[in-house]
Amino acid sequence: MNDSYLNFVNSPLGARVARSLRWPLPEVLRRYRADTPEFDGIVAVGAGPSPQLLDALADVIAHIGMTSVAHAGASAWVPLANRHGLMTGRFEPADPAAHSQAGSQARVRALVFDASGIEDSAQLDTLYAFFHDALRSLDKCGRIVVLGRPPEACASPRQWTAQRALEGVTRSLGKEARRGITSNLIYVADGAKSGAKSGATSSAGNSNDAGIPSGIESTLRFFLSPRSAYVSGQVVRIGTAPSALGDDFDWTQPLAGQRAVVTGAARGIGAAIAHVLAAQGAHVTGIDVPAATDALDATMRQISGTALPFDIAAPETPAQIAAALDELGVDVFVHNAGITKDKTIAKMSEPAWRNVIDINLSAQERIDDALLEAGTLRDGGRIVCVSSIGGIAGNLGQTNYAASKAGVIGRVQSMAPHLAKRRITINAVAPGFIETQMTAKMPLAIREAGRRMNSMSQGGQPVDVAQTIAWLAHPGSAGITGQVVRVCGQSLIGA
Numbered sequence: 001m002n003d004s005y006l007n008f009v010n011s012p013l014g015a016r017v018a019r020s021l022r023w024p025l026p027e028v029l030r031r032y033r034a035d036t037p038e039f040d041g042i043v044a045v046g047a048g049p050s051p052q053l054l055d056a057l058a059d060v061i062a063h064i065g066m067t068s069v070a071h072a073g074a075s076a077w078v079p080l081a082n083r084h085g086l087m088t089g090r091f092e093p094a095d096p097a098a099h100s101q102a103g104s105q106a107r108v109r110a111l112v113f114d115a116s117g118i119e120d121s122a123q124l125d126t127l128y129a130f131f132h133d134a135l136r137s138l139d140k141c142g143r144i145v146v147l148g149r150p151p152e153a154c155a156s157p158r159q160w161t162a163q164r165a166l167e168g169v170t171r172s173l174g175k176e177a178r179r180g181i182t183s184n185l186i187y188v189a190d191g192a193k194s195g196a197k198s199g200a201t202s203s204a205g206n207s208n209d210a211g212i213p214s215g216i217e218s219t220l221r222f223f224l225s226p227r228s229a230y231v232s233g234q235v236v237r238i239g240t241a242p243s244a245l246g247d248d249f250d251w252t253q254p255l256a257g258q259r260a261v262v263t264g265a266a267r268g269i270g271a272a273i274a275h276v277l278a279a280q281g282a283h284v285t286g287i288d289v290p291a292a293t294d295a296l297d298a299t300m301r302q303i304s305g306t307a308l309p310f311d312i313a314a315p316e317t318p319a320q321i322a323a324a325l326d327e328l329g330v331d332v333f334v335h336n337a338g339i340t341k342d343k344t345i346a347k348m349s350e351p352a353w354r355n356v357i358d359i360n361l362s363a364q365e366r367i368d369d370a371l372l373e374a375g376t377l378r379d380g381g382r383i384v385c386v387s388s389i390g391g392i393a394g395n396l397g398q399t400n401y402a403a404s405k406a407g408v409i410g411r412v413q414s415m416a417p418h419l420a421k422r423r424i425t426i427n428a429v430a431p432g433f434i435e436t437q438m439t440a441k442m443p444l445a446i447r448e449a450g451r452r453m454n455s456m457s458q459g460g461q462p463v464d465v466a467q468t469i470a471w472l473a474h475p476g477s478a479g480i481t482g483q484v485v486r487v488c489g490q491s492l493i494g495a
C-alpha cells in the first residue's frame with residue numbers, strides 16, 4: 001500500500017511543513033537492490049576492554065569490502081585490521097556545527113562495538129565514550145551493531161549483569177538515532193566466531209582462526225546490509241552449532257541448489273518471501289488455497305517455481321505436501337500463511353476462534369510432523385515461521401490471532417532443542433505493521449497509528465520480512481535457533 005504521508009514529507013515542500021510543525025519525518029529507507037553495491041562506505045569500530053570478536057569482525061569487513069576507522073577506545077583494531085588487509089584509520093567525529101564533511105571525517109555507514117570483554121557494569125563507560133563521540137557521524141539509514149556474550153553463559157553475576165545491560169543501550173540507541181538507522185545486539189557464544197570453514201582463506205588473502213565451528217558472518221552481513229532496513233531493536237543469539245560453508249561459498253547465491261517451500265505464497269509477504277528465496281538461488285514451491293490458484297501460478301511463473309494449490313488446514317494436506325516433495329526433499333520450509341478474524345472475545349464466534357488457531361498454528365504443527373516423520377525436511381534444514389507482534393503484545397479484538405501467533409513462538413522455542421539433533425534450525429519472525437492487503441483492511445486511524453508508532457515512523461514492506469527470513473534460512477545461520485526476530489521498525493507495541 002502507498003504511504004502518502006511518507007511521500008509528502010520527503011518532498012521539498014512537505015519536508016518544510018513537517019519540520020515547522022514538528023511532525024515525524026520518516027526517512028525513505030535504503031533497501032537492498034541488486035543493481036547497487038550491498039556494502040560500501042566506512043565502519044567505525046569501538047570496543048570495551050579485552051574485546052574478543054575483533055578478529056572475526058575484521059574478517060567479515062574484509063570479505064564485504066568496507067573500509068574501517070577505529071575509535072580511540074579500540075586501539076587493538078588498527079594493527080589487527082592491517083593484518084586482514086583492511087583499509088583503516090583513526091575515527092574522527094563529524095563536526096556538527098560545520099554541516100559539511102570539511103575538517104572532519106566523512107559520515108560512516110555503520111558503528112560496530114565489540115562489548116564481548118565487558119565483565120563489570122563500570123566498564124559500560126566504554127559504550128558511552130564510543131557512541132557519545134560517534135552517533136552524530138552515522139549516516140542516515142546507517143547501522144549500529146553491538147556484539148556481546150550471552151548473559152546466561154557468563155561466568156559471574158557481574159559479567160551477566162553488564163552483558164544484559166547491553167540490551168538497554170542498544171535499544172535506546174535505535175530510538176535516539178532515528179533517520180532510518182537500525183540498532184541491534186548480537187550475543188555471540190564463545191566458539192561461534194567465523195562463518196567459513198576453519199583455515200578458509202578470505203578474499204583479502206587472510207586465514208580465519210583455526211578450529212572455529214560456526215559463524216557470525218551471515219548475521220553480521222545481514223545487520224550491516226540494507227536487507228535489514230526494517231529490523232531494529234533486536235537481540236539475536238548465535239550459538240556454536242557448526243556451519244559448513246566451503247572456501248568457495250557464493251555469498252550472492254547462498255541458497256543455490258536448495259529447495260524451499262513457502263505457504264501463503266500467492267500474494268503479500270508470502271509472495272515476497274518466494275521472490276527473495278528464489279533470487280538467492282533456491283527452487284521455490286509455493287502453497288496457497290485453491291481459490292488463489294491464479295495468483296499463485298502467476299507468482300511461481302515469475303520465479304520459475306512450482307505451485308501447489310493446497311489448503312494447509314485440510315486434514316489430508318500434510319501427507320499430500322510430503323508426497324509432492326518427497327523425492328527431492330526440502331531444505332527450507334517457511335510457514336507464512338495466516339488469516340485474521342477479528343472480534344472481541346464476547347462477540348467472536350467459535351468457528352472464527354477455531355479457524356484462526358487451526359490455520360495459523362495447528363496446521364504448522366501437523367505439516368512439520370509429517371515432513372519430519374517422512375524425512376522430507378533434510379537434516380541441516382531450516383524452518384522459519386511467521387508470528388506477529390500481536391502474539392507478543394496481544395491486541396484488542398485479536399484473542400484468537402494473538403493466541404495463534406504466541407503459540408508459534410512457543411513452537412519454535414520448544415522444537416529447537418529437539419530439531420538440533422538433526423541440525424535443523426527453527427526460528428520465527430514477528431512482523432509489526434507491514435504494508436499488505438491484510439493491513440489495508442484496517443480502519444484508517446488504527447492503520448496510521450500502526451505506521452507511525454515505531455522508530456522508523458513508517459510501515460515495513462513485505463520484502464523486509466522476506467529478507468529477514470532469507471537470513472535465517474541461510475546455510476551460515478546454523479547457530480541461530482529457537483529465536484524470534486521482530487521485523488517492526490522497533491515498534492513501541494510490545495517493546
Ligand code: NAD
Nearest residue numbers: 264268269288289311312336337338388431433434436438
Ligand atoms: P495476506 O492475507 O496478504 O496473505 C496471506 C496468504 O496466505 C494469502 O495468499 C492466503 O490465500 C494464504 N492463506 C490463507 N489461509 C490459507 C490456507 N488455509 N492454506 C493456504 N494458504 C492460505 O497476508 P500477509 O499480510 O501477507 O500476511 C502473511 C503472514 O504474515 C501471516 O501469517 C500474517 O499473520 C503475518 N503478519 C502480517 C502482518 C502485516 O502487517 N501484514 C503483521 C504481522 C504478521
